[in-house]
Amino acid sequence: MTVHAAARSRPGRIVAIAVGLLALGPVPAAELPELPPAAARGLEVYRSTCMRCHESDPMRDRPGSAARVDGGVLTAIEVIPSMRGLRDRLTLAQIADVQAWLDFVVLLPGAARPATGWFVDESAPGRALFHEVGGGHSTQLVLHHADDGRPEWRRLVARYTGARVGVKDGLARPTGGQSLVGAWRPATPDPAPMPVGSGFATADRIGVQLPRAALGFARHAFGGSGAPIPANPGFPQAGFWWNRDEPGRGFALEVQGDRLLIVAYFFDADGRPGWLASSGAMASATRYAGRWQRATGGPTLGGSLRKFASATTDAGPIELDFETPRRATLTLPDGRLLPIERLH
Numbered sequence: 001m002t003v004h005a006a007a008r009s010r011p012g013r014i015v016a017i018a019v020g021l022l023a024l025g026p027v028p029a030a031e032l033p034e035l036p037p038a039a040a041r042g043l044e045v046y047r048s049t050c051m052r053c054h055e056s057d058p059m060r061d062r063p064g065s066a067a068r069v070d071g072g073v074l075t076a077i078e079v080i081p082s083m084r085g086l087r088d089r090l091t092l093a094q095i096a097d098v099q100a101w102l103d104f105v106v107l108l109p110g111a112a113r114p115a116t117g118w119f120v121d122e123s124a125p126g127r128a129l130f131h132e133v134g135g136g137h138s139t140q141l142v143l144h145h146a147d148d149g150r151p152e153w154r155r156l157v158a159r160y161t162g163a164r165v166g167v168k169d170g171l172a173r174p175t176g177g178q179s180l181v182g183a184w185r186p187a188t189p190d191p192a193p194m195p196v197g198s199g200f201a202t203a204d205r206i207g208v209q210l211p212r213a214a215l216g217f218a219r220h221a222f223g224g225s226g227a228p229i230p231a232n233p234g235f236p237q238a239g240f241w242w243n244r245d246e247p248g249r250g251f252a253l254e255v256q257g258d259r260l261l262i263v264a265y266f267f268d269a270d271g272r273p274g275w276l277a278s279s280g281a282m283a284s285a286t287r288y289a290g291r292w293q294r295a296t297g298g299p300t301l302g303g304s305l306r307k308f309a310s311a312t313t314d315a316g317p318i319e320l321d322f323e324t325p326r327r328a329t330l331t332l333p334d335g336r337l338l339p340i341e342r343l344h
């Protein structure tokens, strides 16, 4: 039976074909959602048109990222020279169908989509990771400590092509950028980022393979229940936040229930990467007031938990007033007001 005939006669069957095509492994057909009609049509377009150049499993190739790239397939057709001819061969409806198919694939059970928010290294408390997929990239901020105990961070920004695939790139330690309260200055990129691989076993686990150590991060539950819970309706969105006129320093923010956990990552006065954290219950859906804490003496990037005690010290006040779940005004410790917004 051709896929075309299957699509018309038995929607359940086409899911099985689709899954075989994706080689997702043994996913019982009963657990799969029915393939929506647009996605079924899109699969046909994908097979007849896209597979001339792309792999049968879109998650192993660029198209898997289409579900997230701004503008999706339509943008790809506009910007990728070898795909331009498709604009004349496909109707807008067919392009929308392919997009529906790719969106469906990304959300299939078994295709773990890593969560946006905080992950912690359970074997070394004090080492944490913030993850977000946006703009076709997986961005990971890894918080750890330097050999002298100071809080430090590194960042991975890697092209994201599919939930199960994971990413490979350099874990970079830029220097010399803006401090939390200081005037803007450009950061110097890391001339030799550490080569790492990062895998997403499930939505709740991220592994980071360093040259000589493997780190495992699990989703952090801080909303007052044993498992991570979504933010209450109307509360701020999880993700990286920044002031777009002052790139380089930023804020990683997540709310679970009514509890906020925010980290400011920036550069110390001597140009080394540093970070502060603040957490607690929000006063309302649009306001948070608390204190920044500076953690010292925690685990280094690849090392185990330090023998000597880690400590936190107060680093000044923080106030956040949210105009929308994506925009806020941050009051810096010196009283200056900084407009911030979600990066993606």
Ligand code: HEC
Residues within 6 Å of the ligand: 045, 046, 049, 050, 051, 052, 053, 054, 062, 063, 064, 065, 066, 069, 072, 073, 076, 080, 082, 083, 086, 098, 136
């Ligand atoms: C003639 C060859 C060709 C065909 C046919 C083709 N593509 Fe592509 N596509 C490419 C190339 C080349 C790239 C760029 C690959 C890279 O960057 O490594 C690409 C990249 C993409 C990307 C990534 C865009 C990004 O921003 O990274 C998406 C999405 C995509 N293709 C979707 C599709 C879809 C959907 C179809 C079918 C409707 C299709 N392609 C058909 C050649 C093709």
